[in-house]
Amino acid sequence: MSNETIEQIAEQEYKYGFVTDIESDVAPPGLSEGTIRLISAKKEEPEWLLEFRLRSFRHWLTMKEPEWANIRYEPIDYQAISYYSAPKQKKQLNSLDEVDPELRATFDKLGISLDEQKRLSGVAVDAVFDSVSVATTFRGELAKLGIIFCSFSEAVKEHPDLVRKYLGSVVPYTDNFFATLNSAVFTDGSFCFIPKGVRCPMELSTYFRINSAGTGQFERTLIVAEEGATVSYLEGCTAPMRDENQLHAAVVELVALDGASIKYSTVQNWYPGDKEGKGGIFNFVTKRGKAFKGSKISWTQVETGSAITWKYPSCILQGDDSIGEFYSVALTNNRQQADTGTKMIHIGKNTRSTIVSKGISAGHGQQTYRGEVKIMKNAENARNYSQCDSLLLGDKCGAHTFPYIEVRNSSATMEHEASTSKIGEDQLFYCQQRGISAEDAVSMIVNGFCREVFRELPMEFAVEAQKLLGVSLEGSVG
Amino acid sequence: MQGLKRMLEIKNLFAGIEGKEILKGLTLRVNPGEVHAIMGPNGSGKSTLANVLAGRPRYEVTSGEVRFEGKDLLELPPEERAREGVFLAMQYPVEIPGVNNIYFLKSAYNAMRKHRGEEELDAIEFLQLVREKMKLVELDEAFMNRGVNEGFSGGEKKRNEIFQMAVLDPKLAILDETDSGLDIDALRIVATGVNMLRNERHAVLVITHYQRLLRYLVPDYVHVLSEGRIVKSGGKELAEELEQKGYDWIEEEAAAAR
Numbered sequence: 228m229s230n231e232t233i234e235q236i237a238e239q240e241y242k243y244g245f246v247t248d249i250e251s252d253v254a255p256p257g258l259s260e261g262t263i264r265l266i267s268a269k270k271e272e273p274e275w276l277l278e279f280r281l282r283s284f285r286h287w288l289t290m291k292e293p294e295w296a297n298i299r300y301e302p303i304d305y306q307a308i309s310y311y312s313a314p315k316q317k318k319q320l321n322s323l324d325e326v327d328p329e330l331r332a333t334f335d336k337l338g339i340s341l342d343e344q345k346r347l348s349g350v351a352v353d354a355v356f357d358s359v360s361v362a363t364t365f366r367g368e369l370a371k372l373g374i375i376f377c378s379f380s381e382a383v384k385e386h387p388d389l390v391r392k393y394l395g396s397v398v399p400y401t402d403n404f405f406a407t408l409n410s411a412v413f414t415d416g417s418f419c420f421i422p423k424g425v426r427c428p429m430e431l432s433t434y435f436r437i438n439s440a441g442t443g444q445f446e447r448t449l450i451v452a453e454e455g456a457t458v459s460y461l462e463g464c465t466a467p468m469r470d471e472n473q474l475h476a477a478v479v480e481l482v483a484l485d486g487a488s489i490k491y492s493t494v495q496n497w498y499p500g501d502k503e504g505k506g507g508i509f510n511f512v513t514k515r516g517k518a519f520k521g522s523k524i525s526w527t528q529v530e531t532g533s534a535i536t537w538k539y540p541s542c543i544l545q546g547d548d549s550i551g552e553f554y555s556v557a558l559t560n561n562r563q564q565a566d567t568g569t570k571m572i573h574i575g576k577n578t579r580s581t582i583v584s585k586g587i588s589a590g591h592g593q594q595t596y597r598g599e600v601k602i603m604k605n606a607e608n609a610r611n612y613s614q615c616d617s618l619l620l621g622d623k624c625g626a627h628t629f630p631y632i633e634v635r636n637s638s639a640t641m642e643h644e645a646s647t648s649k650i651g652e653d654q655l656f657y658c659q660q661r662g663i664s665a666e667d668a669v670s671m672i673v674n675g676f677c678r679e680v681f682r683e684l685p686m687e688f689a690v691e692a693q694k695l696l697g698v699s700l701e702g703s704v705g
Numbered sequence: 706m707q708g709l710k711r712m713l714e715i716k717n718l719f720a721g722i723e724g725k726e727i728l729k730g731l732t733l734r735v736n737p738g739e740v741h742a743i744m745g746p747n748g749s750g751k752s753t754l755a756n757v758l759a760g761r762p763r764y765e766v767t768s769g770e771v772r773f774e775g776k777d778l779l780e781l782p783p784e785e786r787a788r789e790g791v792f793l794a795m796q797y798p799v800e801i802p803g804v805n806n807i808y809f810l811k812s813a814y815n816a817m818r819k820h821r822g823e824e825e826l827d828a829i830e831f832l833q834l835v836r837e838k839m840k841l842v843e844l845d846e847a848f849m850n851r852g853v854n855e856g857f858s859g860g861e862k863k864r865n866e867i868f869q870m871a872v873l874d875p876k877l878a879i880l881d882e883t884d885s886g887l888d889i890d891a892l893r894i895v896a897t898g899v900n901m902l903r904n905e906r907h908a909v910l911v912i913t914h915y916q917r918l919l920r921y922l923v924p925d926y927v928h929v930l931s932e933g934r935i936v937k938s939g940g941k942e943l944a945e946e947l948e949q950k951g952y953d954w955i956e957e958e959a960a961a962a963r
Binding site: 651652653654656657658659660661662663664665667671672674675676677678679 | 784
């Protein structure tokens with residue numbers, strides 16, 4: 228492929244870089260007990276939640292930012308961040324028509340017009356704009372089945388017992404620096420509850436979007452599937468162009484009770500920074516699921532955005548016969564850095580886990596797979612299969628693999644496969660010799676590389692993911 | 706040209722790889738309807754010729770000219786050459802894991818149709834076309850849904866090359882040692898594929914070390930390559946002579962003539 232084409236495409240600007248001017252209700256920068264009390268008061272929270280936040284904050288003050296990850300960034304000034312921002316709303320919304328037209332236009336630009344989604348794809352969308360939910364759809368239909376799908380704040384108001392029961396039950400407030408910070412300052416997120424025996428009839432989806440300059444995003448998501456319930460949840464996001472780094476530290480907790488099944492799919496396309504690495508989102512996420520007897524938790528992620536990704540969606544396989552899965556495609560281009568992977572903790576008997584990780588590095592991108600498989604003493608007949616493949620485009624990028632395995636029960640079966648390959652000149656030439664352009668060839672080869680992960684995604688998401696990879700990668704081969 | 710449209714014209718071509726000159730003044734003309742065999746010992750420049758014609762990166766042309774239907778072939782990037790109708794059956798076909806064989810071929814086929822200003826075929830139309838060709842090369846349909854050359858045996862890879870050739874229907878097909886490592890059945894299939902192209906619209910350049918393939922696929926012309934140039938040309942009987950006497954006598958003759 229000629230260098231000219233490569234540069235042309237590499238110079239493509241981030242397609243979703245724009246800022247919507249909506250009057251924001253922004254807290255002054257800084258973090259103190261006062262800030263936390265302000266957030267809690269703004270959200271009219273019950274006392275127990277304020278206590279949870281304060282406990283977290285006090286613990287956070289004793290913690291150190293982790294340094295073990297294979298990423299480099301300027302120190303984050305936690306006092307320079309504003310911890311609360313809510314789009315101003317004049318009144319409660321009854322339908323989509325009442326949503327701020329400018330906000331609607333932003334969604335339109337992103338190609339996620341809510342009512343279209345509603346009509347065409349049968350996806351219930353809980354749109355998170357900055358930190359407060361502005362529109363929730365399909366609620367009624369879901370409610371008939373006893374399914375609760377709403378913003379976290381609403382859940383706190385309307386279903387406090389459920390939230391109180393499960394909040395922090397998978398990711399305790401002491402868990403890690405970023406999760407603890409989140410526990411102290413989270414503003415909103417999604418809550419999802421599927422009652423016993425109910426199969427959620429549609430994919431549940433939330434679009435996240437970071438919009439206010441200098442506002443950290445601290446999303447909190449909690450999904451609970453009761454005994455025998457089934458749900459598939461989609462999370463996808465884009466963000467406007469920014470010069471300064473934006474901190475994002477989300478926490479997602481999944482609870483799959485006996486025989487339940489939760490499938491959580493993510494397409495993450497936040498602003499990755501420019502070619503020199505200026506700007507871009509810092510994405511420090513804690514995602515974890517707890518699987519009870521005979522249940523199944525499946526994580527699928529396509530990570531193409533963010534300047535820094537620090538993310539390890541994990542499964543605690545607590546119940547006997549439970550299943551954990553992790554399918555991941557992560558792409559780093561230009562100056563992006565990603566340290567991502569999973570943890571599978573086998574506690575119950577006959578627990579099974581599968582890890583398929585595909586890392587793609589281009590430009591100066593640096594990528595690390597970090598995974599841990601732990602078989603505890605009582606986990607008789609546990610099985611794990613891990614596969615970590617890396618694909619390099621060009622010779623300035625890097626791929627690193629750190630699989631940790633800890634086995635304390637001799638009946639375990641572990642399989643691990645790893646490979647690193649380069650998009651060969653030979654592969655490219657082979658495609659070109661058959662008349663396929665170099666750009667199409669790269670996209671084809673990369674998509675082929677990711678196939679095992681894409682086939683785990685819900686249909687519409689798979690299509691979106693393929694396009695995203697195409698756009699993020701075209702012409703990055705030298 | 707006396708009314709005869711020349712397909713490929715190579716004039717005094719000097720080319721090599723990584724600074725090493727391999728082709729040293731090669732001249733060759735190929736007309737539509739002709740099958741030419743290029744033979745020669747290892748290191749004589751056979752594969753370099755094939756790769757230079759197809760535009761493989763890192764091969765450099767230092768001087769000389771290559772015209773394909775009157776166009777300057779060396780000016781075109783590899784995909785343009787392919788779309789103009791130059792096909793190279795590779796000596797070592799690569800694997801492209803996860804990319805469905807039939808999807809790959811459809812992309813290639815439609816890229817060429819688009820180039821010719823024709824409408825692209827949809828999946829169903831394409832499948833019909835492909836089924837016929839598949840029978841010719843005796844490939845199983847299950848084979849089509851695997852990744853491109855992924856986990857194929859050496860023989861399967863070569864058959865896949867011939868299958869692609871049959872579907873893409875190139876004007877000029879270049880077979881780079883397609884026969885190496887093939888059993889008799891596979892050789893026969895390769896020959897069937899090539900013989901399909903034997904008509905006034907096509908020409909074939911068969912590059913081979915051995916005469917074996919040429920029993921199934923009788924060439925119109927045989928050229929012997931030595932040290933980067935064609936030192937002897939003849940009819941099909943030249944191939945038989947080479948089989949009996951080896952390459953040494955030709956190289957000696959060539960050396961004496963220098």
